[in-house]
Amino acid sequence: MDSRVPQAFGCWPEVQDKMINPEKAEEAKLKARYPNLGNKPGGSDLLRKRLQKGQKYFDSGDYNMAKAKIKNKQLPTAAAPEKTEITGDHIPTPQDLPQRKPSLVASKLAG
Amino acid sequence: MAGVAGGNDFQWCFSQVKGAIDEDVAEADIISTVEFNYSGELLATGDKGGRVVIFQHEQESKNRPHLRGEYNVYSTFQSHEPEFDYLKSLEIEEKINKIRWLPQQNAAHFLLSTNDKTIKLWKISERDKRAEGYNLKYEDGRLIDPFRITSLRVPVLMPMDLMVEASPRRIFANAHTYHINSISVNSDHETYLSADDLRINLWHLEITDRSFNIVDIKPANMEELTEVITAAECHPHQCNVFVYSSSKGTIRLCDMRAAALCDRHSKFFEEPEDPSSRSFFSEIISSISDVKFSHSGRYMMTRDYLSVKVWDLNMENRPVETYQVHEYLRSKLCSLYENDCIFDKFECCWNGSDSAIMTGSYNNFFRMFDRNTRRDITLEASRESSKPRATLKPRKVSTGGKRKKDEISVDSLDFNKKILHTAWHPKENVIAVAATNNLYIFQDKIN
Numbered sequence: 001m002d003s004r005v006p007q008a009f010g011c012w013p014e015v016q017d018k019m020i021n022p023e024k025a026e027e028a029k030l031k032a033r034y035p036n037l038g039n040k041p042g043g044s045d046l047l048r049k050r051l052q053k054g055q056k057y058f059d060s061g062d063y064n065m066a067k068a069k070i071k072n073k074q075l076p077t078a079a080a081p082e083k084t085e086i087t088g089d090h091i092p093t094p095q096d097l098p099q100r101k102p103s104l105v106a107s108k109l110a111g
Numbered sequence: 112m113a114g115v116a117g118g119n120d121f122q123w124c125f126s127q128v129k130g131a132i133d134e135d136v137a138e139a140d141i142i143s144t145v146e147f148n149y150s151g152e153l154l155a156t157g158d159k160g161g162r163v164v165i166f167q168h169e170q171e172s173k174n175r176p177h178l179r180g181e182y183n184v185y186s187t188f189q190s191h192e193p194e195f196d197y198l199k200s201l202e203i204e205e206k207i208n209k210i211r212w213l214p215q216q217n218a219a220h221f222l223l224s225t226n227d228k229t230i231k232l233w234k235i236s237e238r239d240k241r242a243e244g245y246n247l248k249y250e251d252g253r254l255i256d257p258f259r260i261t262s263l264r265v266p267v268l269m270p271m272d273l274m275v276e277a278s279p280r281r282i283f284a285n286a287h288t289y290h291i292n293s294i295s296v297n298s299d300h301e302t303y304l305s306a307d308d309l310r311i312n313l314w315h316l317e318i319t320d321r322s323f324n325i326v327d328i329k330p331a332n333m334e335e336l337t338e339v340i341t342a343a344e345c346h347p348h349q350c351n352v353f354v355y356s357s358s359k360g361t362i363r364l365c366d367m368r369a370a371a372l373c374d375r376h377s378k379f380f381e382e383p384e385d386p387s388s389r390s391f392f393s394e395i396i397s398s399i400s401d402v403k404f405s406h407s408g409r410y411m412m413t414r415d416y417l418s419v420k421v422w423d424l425n426m427e428n429r430p431v432e433t434y435q436v437h438e439y440l441r442s443k444l445c446s447l448y449e450n451d452c453i454f455d456k457f458e459c460c461w462n463g464s465d466s467a468i469m470t471g472s473y474n475n476f477f478r479m480f481d482r483n484t485r486r487d488i489t490l491e492a493s494r495e496s497s498k499p500r501a502t503l504k505p506r507k508v509s510t511g512g513k514r515k516k517d518e519i520s521v522d523s524l525d526f527n528k529k530i531l532h533t534a535w536h537p538k539e540n541v542i543a544v545a546a547t548n549n550l551y552i553f554q555d556k557i558n
């Protein structure tokens with residue numbers, strides 16, 4: 001290498017490497033943002049995360065409550081303005097109770 | 112384009128699009144698998160909500176002979192429901208990971224559908240007749256008082272409106288500790304394999320209470336885990352051969368005649384890597400997301416994050432063809448790692464004659480490669496280009512500084528619009544492309 005290379009280029013082979021290899025440049029970017037990355041064998045961490053995909057719940061009660069919350073959110077909003085909250089004002093009639101969403105909704109591909 | 116000998120120059124036109132148009136996509140509507148049956152008459156889709164929708168190819172109408180028939184809904188049913196694994200306190204998603212058709216042997220159609228844990232064999236049958244004139248009940252179902260019956264008659268079969276029924280015939284459960292990523296029907300039409308992250312099981316279609324474990328890569332100490340199984344497939348003609356791919360970019364071919372437990376491969380396919388170009392991302396992007404044998408059985412194709420490779424089964428040390436799907440993403444790996452897109456699992460497929468291959472990309476783009484002419488094309492599945500019989504315009508992603516008109520820059524790509532699942536009709540130039548919650552069907556223009 002020419003000894004008159006300007007000092008600004010510093011470690012020439014590294015810069016050259018990143019220019020030729022965009023992957024290495026991206027790796028440098030990532031390491032700059034997350035300095036602790038790759039300290040443990042990255043392979044097994046990622047793999048372990050992959051093996052246990054899926055949301056973990058505390059127990060089945062926790063799971064059922066989470067499911068119920070999602071179902072309530074998906075209830076048709078048209079029903080909401082008409083049904084006011086019934087809290088002991090009067091004995092509820094079937095029309096007063098919120099509609100139970102049918103548990104199986106057909107796919108929109110078949111619509 | 113037209114008139115080239117061999118007819119491999121396709122002119123893809125929009126045919127149909129299925130699914131809702133609204134921007135708000137419900138998670139359950141996201142399509143998770145697409146598969147034609149052996150004749151191409153039926154097209155099945157599975158979604159995250161555990162539902163299967165089957166479309167049937169209508170016969171070409173005599174009035175409009177220039178149109179190939181359309182695919183219309185044939186049957187739809189709820190295949191899997193969400194479950195809860197009490198021992199691990201984990202939810203078992205109802206998402207359909209794969210659908211595989213069985214070859215048709217009688218009037219009914221059979222398919223296998225699987226979620227993370229359970230595989231089900233479904234029978235789809237038609238009913239177009241019903242019996243009328245029962246002795247013991249009226250037509251509306253009410254029972255006739257037996258003492259009122261003075262004569263006997265034989266019920267007759269009368270035509271009725273076609274009804275398509277789907278019923279679960281077998282449920283293959285409790286054989287996988289980890290998440291099922293593949294199922295593949297064997298050419299013997301009696302057995303099939305199912306693969307999860309660490310194990311592959313061989314089933315008999317008639318037997319649900321047991322299966323043979325044929326591959327087990329689980330290490331005694333899980334800390335030593337270095338790779339997982341990502342896909343598996345049976346050879347299309349040799350019922351003793353299957354392959355499985357790994358997260359390290361390797362493929363192993365196994366022969367079931369060699370041993371009951373195929374932990375030792377018969378062939379090991381790996382492309383040598385240049386150690387100087389190795390980076391943090393190298394292993395992640397080399398992970399194979401799909402492996403598919405060619406129809407001929409001579410080749411297999413693998414999809415990793417940035418490319419599709421065609422391997423000759425007779426040559427283990429490198430692929431015979433490599434196609435870049437979206438090489439421009441190599442300089443975006445850092446952000447693709449941060450938004451998890453780098454872990455997206457794209458599938459790939461062959462056309463019926465093995466002369467072309469197709470795979471998906473981002474921004475609702477999908478790519479096709481002609482193996483003979485080495486030409487490739489990028490097309491888009493979008494509502495904008497969905498006019499009836501409109502020819503699809505090739506798309507181009509600009510990588511340099513100068514962006515030509517009609518090109519789209521890498522930074523403008525929508526990484527939420529991913530085409531992970533595509534399927535090619537086994538005999539005709541008809542393709543099905545799943546774009547999130549929409550299913551697009553494109554056809555080659557008949558000249």
